Amino acid sequence: xxxxxxxxxxxxxxxxxxxxxxxxxxxxxxxxxxxxxxxxxxxxxxxxxxxxxxxxxxxxxxxxxxxxxxxxxxxxxxxxxxxxxxxxxxxxxxxxxxxxxxxxxxxxxxxxxxxxxxxxxxxxxxxxxxxxxxxxxxxxxxxxxxxxxxxxxxxxxxxxxxxxxxxxxxxxxxxxxxxxxxxxxxxxxxxxxxxxxxxxxxxxxxxxxxxxxxxxxxxxxxxxxxxxxxxxxxxxxxxxxxxxxxxxxxxxxxxxxxxxxxxxxxxxxxxxxxxxxxxxxxxxxxxxxxxxxxxxxxxxxxxxxxxxxxxxxxxxxxxxxxxxxxxxxxxxxxxxxxxxxxxxxxxxxxxxxxxxxxxx
Amino acid sequence: xxxxxxxxxxxxxxxxxxxxxxxxxxxxxxxxxxxxxxxxxxxxxxxxxxxxxxxxxxxxxxxxxxxxxxxxxxxxxxxxxxxxxxxxxxxxxxxxxxxxxxxxxxxxxxxxxxxxxxxxxxxxxxxxxxxxxxxxxxxxxxxxxxxxxxxxxxxxxxxxxxxxxxxxxxxxxxxxxxxxxxxxxxxxxxxxxxxxxxxxxxxxxxxxxxxxxxxxxxxxxxxxxxxxxxxxxxxxxxxxxxxxxxxxxxxxxx
Amino acid sequence: xxxxxxxxxxxxxxxxxxxxxxxxxxxxxxxxxxxxxxxxxxxxxxxxxxxxxxxxxxxxxxxxxxxxxxxxxxxxxxxxxxxxxxxxxxxxxxxxxxxxxxxxxxxxxxxxxxxxxxxxxxxxxxxxxxxxxxxxxxxxxxxxxxxxxxxxxxxxxxxxxxxxxxxxxxxxxxxxxxxxxxxxxxxxxxxxxxxxxxxxxxxxxxxxxxxxxxxxxxxxxxxxxxxxxxxxxxxxxxxxxxxxxxxxxxxxxxxxxxxxxxxxxxxxxxxxxxxxxxxxxxxxxxxxxxxxxxxxxxxx
Numbered sequence: 001x002x003x004x005x006x007x008x009x010x011x012x013x014x015x016x017x018x019x020x021x022x023x024x025x026x027x028x029x030x031x032x033x034x035x036x037x038x039x040x041x042x043x044x045x046x047x048x049x050x051x052x053x054x055x056x057x058x059x060x061x062x063x064x065x066x067x068x069x070x071x072x073x074x075x076x077x078x079x080x081x082x083x084x085x086x087x088x089x090x091x092x093x094x095x096x097x098x099x100x101x102x103x104x105x106x107x108x109x110x111x112x113x114x115x116x117x118x119x120x121x122x123x124x125x126x127x128x129x130x131x132x133x134x135x136x137x138x139x140x141x142x143x144x145x146x147x148x149x150x151x152x153x154x155x156x157x158x159x160x161x162x163x164x165x166x167x168x169x170x171x172x173x174x175x176x177x178x179x180x181x182x183x184x185x186x187x188x189x190x191x192x193x194x195x196x197x198x199x200x201x202x203x204x205x206x207x208x209x210x211x212x213x214x215x216x217x218x219x220x221x222x223x224x225x226x227x228x229x230x231x232x233x234x235x236x237x238x239x240x241x242x243x244x245x246x247x248x249x250x251x252x253x254x255x256x257x258x259x260x261x262x263x264x265x266x267x268x269x270x271x272x273x274x275x276x277x278x279x280x281x282x283x284x285x286x287x288x289x290x291x292x293x294x295x296x297x298x299x300x301x302x303x304x305x306x307x308x309x310x311x312x313x314x315x316x317x318x319x320x321x322x323x324x325x326x327x328x329x330x331x332x333x334x335x336x337x338x339x340x341x342x343x344x345x346x347x348x349x350x351x352x353x354x355x356x357x358x359x360x
Numbered sequence: 361x362x363x364x365x366x367x368x369x370x371x372x373x374x375x376x377x378x379x380x381x382x383x384x385x386x387x388x389x390x391x392x393x394x395x396x397x398x399x400x401x402x403x404x405x406x407x408x409x410x411x412x413x414x415x416x417x418x419x420x421x422x423x424x425x426x427x428x429x430x431x432x433x434x435x436x437x438x439x440x441x442x443x444x445x446x447x448x449x450x451x452x453x454x455x456x457x458x459x460x461x462x463x464x465x466x467x468x469x470x471x472x473x474x475x476x477x478x479x480x481x482x483x484x485x486x487x488x489x490x491x492x493x494x495x496x497x498x499x500x501x502x503x504x505x506x507x508x509x510x511x512x513x514x515x516x517x518x519x520x521x522x523x524x525x526x527x528x529x530x531x532x533x534x535x536x537x538x539x540x541x542x543x544x545x546x547x548x549x550x551x552x553x554x555x556x557x558x559x560x561x562x563x564x565x566x567x568x569x570x571x572x573x574x575x576x577x578x579x580x581x582x583x584x585x586x587x588x589x590x591x592x593x594x595x596x597x598x599x600x601x602x603x604x605x606x607x608x609x610x611x612x613x614x
Numbered sequence: 615x616x617x618x619x620x621x622x623x624x625x626x627x628x629x630x631x632x633x634x635x636x637x638x639x640x641x642x643x644x645x646x647x648x649x650x651x652x653x654x655x656x657x658x659x660x661x662x663x664x665x666x667x668x669x670x671x672x673x674x675x676x677x678x679x680x681x682x683x684x685x686x687x688x689x690x691x692x693x694x695x696x697x698x699x700x701x702x703x704x705x706x707x708x709x710x711x712x713x714x715x716x717x718x719x720x721x722x723x724x725x726x727x728x729x730x731x732x733x734x735x736x737x738x739x740x741x742x743x744x745x746x747x748x749x750x751x752x753x754x755x756x757x758x759x760x761x762x763x764x765x766x767x768x769x770x771x772x773x774x775x776x777x778x779x780x781x782x783x784x785x786x787x788x789x790x791x792x793x794x795x796x797x798x799x800x801x802x803x804x805x806x807x808x809x810x811x812x813x814x815x816x817x818x819x820x821x822x823x824x825x826x827x828x829x830x831x832x833x834x835x836x837x838x839x840x841x842x843x844x845x846x847x848x849x850x851x852x853x854x855x856x857x858x859x860x861x862x863x864x865x866x867x868x869x870x871x872x873x874x875x876x877x878x879x880x881x882x883x884x885x886x887x888x889x890x891x892x893x894x895x896x897x898x899x900x901x902x903x904x905x906x907x908x909x910x911x912x913x914x
Contacts, residue, residue, distance in 0.1 A: 061718075132895055145853055146853070159884075315726055320727065326713075
């Protein structure tokens with residue numbers, strides 16, 4: 001018994017390591033174009049892990065992670081934009097008649113500051129919203145609605161502040177990152193490798209977090225928030241922390257996204273992308289960490305394949321996917337695997353019982 | 361009898377006009393099995409609620425060890441003051457194993473940052489093993505709590521309450537739905553744990569009360585009607601009237 | 615002075631639109647605790663039904679009867695939206711009553727499909743609906759003109775509010791609905807068919823979305839995403855108002871409507887949105903369960 005559990009963990013770890021190595025080696029056998037796509041999907045996968053910590057483990061559904069992703073992406077994009085103009089005014093600002101760099105853009109001249117803010121800003125906003133709602137025991141669908149309203153507010157703000165954010169066309173046309181040309185294949189491969197490493201780190205640390213006592217507390221909060229209070233826990237502190245953490249992870253993902261895709265605009269962070277992120281987690285299997293990674297890659301691969309040639313059919317498919325996953329696959333793809341595994345194991349047990357019988 | 365561990369003074373709980381508890385004075389003494397009985401709607405469960413802060417007292421004070429005021433604290437702060445509660449319906453964590461349930465219930469620092477670095481200590485392992493032994497769940501410790509039988513779930517929840525090493529244990533109908541054998545076991549356990557703490561129990565089963573009570577309080581319409589040993593309760597005319605009053609009259613008429 | 619009155623009027627008008635939308639939500643979300651993300655698309659269906667009926671009148675009816683199209687559209691939109699809502703409840707939502715977050719996601723999927731269907735049938739660009747002649751023009755108050763269309767929506771929302779009130783509080787059928795929502799088991803024991811009540815309640819909530827869609831055609835062109843632009847605000851109305859309370863929905867709708875217009879007038883459309891969100895969060899610090907609190911003794 002002890003042995004099989006050990007074996008199971010061991011084999012899981014081996015599989016995870018193999019996947020990680022395979023992803024690291026991908027530049028050797030993928031074309032630049034495909035590598036770039038995969039890098040984008042993996043940036044999404046990083047976000048999905050954070051969303052899974054929040055939804056899968058803690059039971060808090062956020063429909064607003066696009067915003068945190070976007071804040072990270074915009075922070076990075078602002079730096080890249082300033083790099084591209086060589087300290088001058090970005091083109092859209094000149095068009096809207098500004099003569100001087102606005103105050104909030106100034107810190108983004110420095111790449112390190114931009115990277116720190118790309119993680120910190122989403123974390124701060126999530127912390128404020130989380131603290132003010134969870135503290136008052138606003139939870140479940142009410143929180144979900146508020147998190148969606150946040151998207152509406154931030155997107156309106158980004159579109160409306162044309163002279164600060166580039167409005168609905170967003171930020172694009174970047175040149176260099178730390179002096180390296182962002183469009184060269186070598187830099188893009190480096191971005192890809194960084195993305196894989198960050199994904200590995202985020203996955204490893206999240207796994208460490210949820211496998212310990214902390215993870216059991218999160219599950220406790222998900223399944224019985226009130227009961228946890230009577231065990232002496234303050235669920236609001238835990239929920240605020242996880243919400244903040246997952247927002248920071250989303251910001252990180254946004255930065256890696258913008259480096260590889262080269263554009264960020266409000267439509268990429270709005271209500272529809274935000275809820276699509278939830279679908280990645282649901283399809284892959286919530287509360288598993290690996291599931292959301294698989295879900296993010298699968299959905300986006302399908303989207304890339306489909307939506308360019310048949311955008312209409314893609315929307316139908318997406319809608320249908322929401323319904324089907326929720327009704328028929330609440331545990332996602334990893335849930336399917338588990339079921340299949342269980343069945344196989346049961347067969348093993350019954351056959352071994354028969355063997356024993358025949359021997360006795 | 362020694363000094364009171366918990367004292368309620370003039371507590372009122374007002375549910376928009378309906379006073380579930382009305383000007384209640386109530387005392388809990390250490391090392392006692394203390395039962396609360398009374399007809400439906402007498403305010404028994406509300407009494408437990410107000411002690412563990414599930415419900416806030418509208419007015420009045422609740423003092424622990426005659427110094428610490430409890431009525432302003434939140435549920436989790438009350439737990440850290442040494443008061444633990446078992447609810448009527450089993451509310452264990454179905455998706456965690458038996459041992460996981462005990463692990464998170466166990467007395468420890470429960471704030472965010474100490475939890476992030478929490479590690480098993482030898483002492484903690486020993487405590488959990490002893491508890492599993494005590495409530496007889498050793499064989500099923502690795503199973504998911506959701507897969508336990510009803511009686512076992514009740515036991516697990518009692519174990520979770522005890523893992524918090526409380527000074528005062530609040531139990532709401534602990535033997536509901538238990539077989540005769542399980543009740544006896546529960547009764548023994550209650551006697552055992554009351555050796556070094558106070559146990560306050562809301563119960564409807566009078567045989568059970570009779571067998572294990574040190575003190576019995578009778579509540580009626582949100583107030584304390586009578587307090588004493590079970591014998592005294594049974595012989596008290598006012599209690600008889602509340603419990604049996606109408607029936608007696610009906611019998612006379614008939 | 616005039617500007618202040620006009621701003622207030624616009625606020626009340628926005629409030630009445632929100633109320634019209636939120637009334638349906640107050641029923642499906644407030645009473646049944648189902649987040650129907652497709653509610654916005656039911657509004658869209660109501661709007662397109664009005665558009666279709668208008669076209670039928672243009673093509674087949676004598677011009678002097680043209681205005682009648684709007685009168686006919688309201689009940690048709692109500693019935694069609696209610697039937698679609700009922701279909702949705704029977705086929706999908708009833709499987710998810712115990713999983714509110716999941717029903718939110720599934721209905722979002724349904725909403726996407728409905729939106730895309732509308733896009734396939736009517737095309738992505740917005741289409742216009744000509745307001746009936748009796749609603750063009752406005753009421754002149756000194757130098758102010760209050761458009762009849764907005765006054766009509768205000769009146770319509772009040773009529774809908776009153777009919778919901780009468781239904782829930784003055785009829786046997788409405789009493790059954792309230793009984794089921796307050797204590798499902800008990801109602802079932804007393805012989806109320808909870809399945810039927812769920813279906814009916816959801817249909818009523820959806821029907822009002824259709825009416826709201828019909829009314830929105832008076833305000834401008836309509837497109838496949840017409841519902842989504844209002845739906846989040848409408849959900850906020852229900853959250854602020856307190857769940858399951860008509861009075862809360864009314865004060866929430868007019869509160870948000872008026873504040874929104876005032877903020878947008880004082881600052882601009884963008885900052886107005888930010889301010890209203892901050893006000894709502896601040897409000898929830900004071901009243902976490904909304905304006906009208908329902909107190910209960912049950913756990914959770």
